[in-house]
Amino acid sequence: KAGVTQTPRYLIKTRGQQVTLSCSPISGHRSVSWYQQTPGQGLQFLFEYFSETQRNKGNFPGRFSGRQFSNSRSEMNVSTLELGDSALYLCASRLAETNTGELFFGEGSRLTVL
């Protein structure tokens, strides 16, 4: 069974640009979460989607947005990039919107903002 797939793995952008990251969850998983990982802040929750609906949202500005498609694939978008947005963005999926569901992570998309 294929794992969580994230594309692209690496990208470089300049300040003010926007970026879209893609995530394909494990087959059959309907919930997708996004996290931002930085050396100083660790893993911070961005948002979670289930059945195309945002279920939870972290404490990030409105420049960060996401969506989920009917096939459970998800994208996140960051507009008007800032230097501080440089990070590893991790996508994770779980089977369903359950309390006990562990997350299965992709390898991440490493974004560098110059």
Added chain:
Amino acid sequence: AQSVTQLDSQVPVFEEAPVELRCNYSSSVSVYLFWYVQYPNQGLQLLLKYLSGSTLVKGINGFEAEFNKSQTSFHLRKPSVHISDTAEYFCAVRYSGNTPLVFGKGTRLSVIA
């Protein structure tokens, strides 16, 4: 606010020595607890989880953790580490209700030959 504290940001240990990575969480209500490992340039991999039942949980690669409700702790242990255990380890908690998985800031384990 819900939080997870990993008390040590870095832990150096000699090969074949035992190790304990400490984790405390902020609430004593029902929780679901996890330990993940991250190798360089990779995503996170689940080591073990506590959902209910026995407080001693065994995971992959010889790791185990003990859930202590009174001390709100979930420390990770391994009796004998290998060079290949060098990685970053994250403790995470999900509280009752459909809340996000909250992570600690991680502990970098360095195994010295």
